[in-house]
Amino acid sequence: MTLTSPKYQLHLKCHSLIFFLKKINDSSRKSLQHFLYSSTSSYLRLVRCSDPGISAVPLNVPADTVKLRLEKTLISRIPRAAFYNLSDLRFLWLNYNAITSIHPSSFVNLKALRELRLDGNLLSSFPWEGLRDMPRLQTLGLHNNRLSSLPAHASLFLPNITFLDLSSNRCDQTQHDIRRLWLFPESHQHSRSSLLGLHDNPWLCDCQISMVMSLSMSLGSPVVLMDQLLFCSQSVDQSGMLLSQSELSRCMRPSVQPAATRVISPLGSNVILRCEATGYPTPTLTWIKTSAYTGELYRAFIQESPRVGVRWSIITLNGLSYKDAGEYRCQARNMAGLSEAPIKLKVVGLTRLSRLPKRKSLKTPLKLSTRYRRSNQTAHSTNTISVKENQIHQSISPPGVNTDQPAANMASREVLRGKRHKMNFTEAKI
Numbered sequence: 001m002t003l004t005s006p007k008y009q010l011h012l013k014c015h016s017l018i019f020f021l022k023k024i025n026d027s028s029r030k031s032l033q034h035f036l037y038s039s040t041s042s043y044l045r046l047v048r049c050s051d052p053g054i055s056a057v058p059l060n061v062p063a064d065t066v067k068l069r070l071e072k073t074l075i076s077r078i079p080r081a082a083f084y085n086l087s088d089l090r091f092l093w094l095n096y097n098a099i100t101s102i103h104p105s106s107f108v109n110l111k112a113l114r115e116l117r118l119d120g121n122l123l124s125s126f127p128w129e130g131l132r133d134m135p136r137l138q139t140l141g142l143h144n145n146r147l148s149s150l151p152a153h154a155s156l157f158l159p160n161i162t163f164l165d166l167s168s169n170r171c172d173q174t175q176h177d178i179r180r181l182w183l184f185p186e187s188h189q190h191s192r193s194s195l196l197g198l199h200d201n202p203w204l205c206d207c208q209i210s211m212v213m214s215l216s217m218s219l220g221s222p223v224v225l226m227d228q229l230l231f232c233s234q235s236v237d238q239s240g241m242l243l244s245q246s247e248l249s250r251c252m253r254p255s256v257q258p259a260a261t262r263v264i265s266p267l268g269s270n271v272i273l274r275c276e277a278t279g280y281p282t283p284t285l286t287w288i289k290t291s292a293y294t295g296e297l298y299r300a301f302i303q304e305s306p307r308v309g310v311r312w313s314i315i316t317l318n319g320l321s322y323k324d325a326g327e328y329r330c331q332a333r334n335m336a337g338l339s340e341a342p343i344k345l346k347v348v349g350l351t352r353l354s355r356l357p358k359r360k361s362l363k364t365p366l367k368l369s370t371r372y373r374r375s376n377q378t379a380h381s382t383n384t385i386s387v388k389e390n391q392i393h394q395s396i397s398p399p400g401v402n403t404d405q406p407a408a409n410m411a412s413r414e415v416l417r418g419k420r421h422k423m424n425f426t427e428a429k430i
Contacts, residue, residue, distance in 0.1 A: 014049035014058060016065075049073065057082045067091035074098055078106040089113055095141075096120035104130045117141035119165075124148065131157035143197065144168040165197035167226065172204050197226040205232030207251030207281075207336035252309075254279035254332035256341040267349040269320050275330035275341060276312040283332040285313040288340075290327045298328065320347050 046067040049058060054073040061068060063085050071093060080103040083089060087109050095117055104127040107113070113134045118126075123145040131137060140161055147169040158164065196216075203209050209230060216225040259274040277283045282305055287298040303313035311332070317324055325347040331340040 014047055014051075014061070016062060017046045017048070061086060064088055067093075069093040069095075070097065071095045072097070076100055078102045080105045081108045082106050084109045086110065087112065091115045093117045094121070098122060100124070102127050102130070105133070106130060107133045110134050111136065113137055115139040118145070119143040121145055128154040128157045135160070137161065139163040141165045142169070146170055148172065161194065163195045165226070166201070167197040168200040171198070171201040193222055193224045195226055196223050199225070199227035199230055201230075203230055203232045207334070210251055211336070250280050251336040252278075252280040253337035254283040254334055254339045256330055256332045256339050258330055258341045258343050260343065261341070262344050262346075264346045264348060265320055267320060267322070267347055270316070270318045271320060271345070273315040273317070273328055273330075273343050273345070274312065275343070276310065277330070277332035277339075278310050279332065279334050279336060280309050281334045281336075282309055282311055283334040285311055286331045286333075287313070287315055288329045288331060290329065317345075322347050322349075 044066045045062055045064050046069075047061055047065045048069040048071075050069070050071045050073065052073060054070070055075060057070065057075060057078065061083075065086055066088055068083070068086065068089060068091070072095075075094075075097045076099060078094070078099060078101070082103075083092065083106070089110055090112055092110070092113060092115070096119065099118065099121040100123065102118075102123070106127070107116075107130050110133060114136055116134065116137060116139065119141050120143070123142070124147065126142060126147065128151065131140075138160055140158075140163065143165045144167075147166065149171055150166065196212075198209075198212070209232065212223070213225070213228070213230060215221050216223055216228065254277050256275055256277045259276075263271060263273065265271045275285070277285055285301075285303045287301050289298045298315065301313055301315045303311055305311040313330065315328065325345055328343045328345060329340050330343065331338065
């Protein structure tokens with residue numbers, strides 16, 4: 001059905017087309033509303049600006065616009081919140097302009113947007129984090145720009161994308177496994193396959209591209225390439241050797257297996273940490289030593305490859321000290337990806353005794369001889385009598401007499417000496 005609509009100009013440069021749905025029968029209106037994602041309005045407004053004299057995004061676009069086309073203009077940058085008033089916008093086409101930069105917040109408040117096209121511009125980078133402001137976006141066209149790679153963090157903002165066109169750019173390799181965008185069910189809510197455009201780029205023929213091609217050709221694949229023929233500029237592994245297409249099909253991400261995940265060794269001892277990695281191409285190994293605050297590359301290690309696809313490595317630590325304790329991560333890397341495994345090393349010292357052990361007590365006391373016991377008793381009784389005599393002498397002293405005087409002391413000592421002599425004589429006779 002052909003739809004007729006009035007036209008009027010916006011600053012003599014933009015044209016607004018209004019489609020009145022009331023003039024269409026119910027079946028056509030429902031199908032058109034479904035195509036435009038269930039608009040509740042009785043009409044749909046489409047605005048097109050294609051005047052070569054436009055150098056900035058127009059500010060007076062009607063707020064009820066559903067589709068906006070800014071094409072073949074001199075617009076070079078998209079500022080922050082450039083389309084904030086267009087909350088009903090479903091389609092935004094910015095094709096064949098001179099856009100070199102886009103602010104990360106350019107698409108704020110475009111929660112209803114389903115399609116964003118930026119084909120034929122001069123973009124060397126794209127603000128992938130800006131896609132958070134467009135939660136319903138399904139189509140993203142970046143054909144014929146100057147993008148050099150698909151960064152690793154892009155996968156965080158592409159959960160609902162069913163069409164991604166990166167063709168005719170300058171991409172030579174991906175910085176992560178782009179298969180992860182579609183291989184896991186939690187990363188997308190749609191059950192149909194996603195269309196991916198990667199052709200006409202100077203790709204380096206590595207395992208990433210090889211596995212994407214293999215995935216797209218498999219039955220029931222979640223991703224389909226727009227063009228199955230990807231031409232690679234070169235195919236080189238990490239050792240500088242060229243890889244054939246048959247070898248690329250064997251690409252396998254590394255798998256790391258440590259000899260032990262936890263090692264406890266005493267202070268001053270020697271220990272060896274070992275890990276083994278498998279994958280294709282044969283992975284290279286590195287060790288990273290991490291402590292409570294830092295992580296540093298450990299350079300003193302040995303690695304060997306006994307056969308293709310296998311490599312092992314060891315670290316030798318002699319005379320362990322407490323600073324050697326920590327986590328050692330064995331990291332394996334090849335063209336297909338990266339993986340690692342941790343080994344925790346604990347250094348223990350000697351345990352100090354909290355108290356000395358008790359000595360064993362004798363069960364029976366030693367028996368003293370009769371002679372020794374008698375003399376000891378005699379000395380004890382003598383000392384007892386001396387103490388008693390002292391107390392008697394002090395008690396009979398008259399209150400006015402000073403017992404500290406030298407004469408009194410001498411007299412008292414003579415009296416006591418005479419009494420002791422008599423007592424000793426009496427004991428001897430007995």
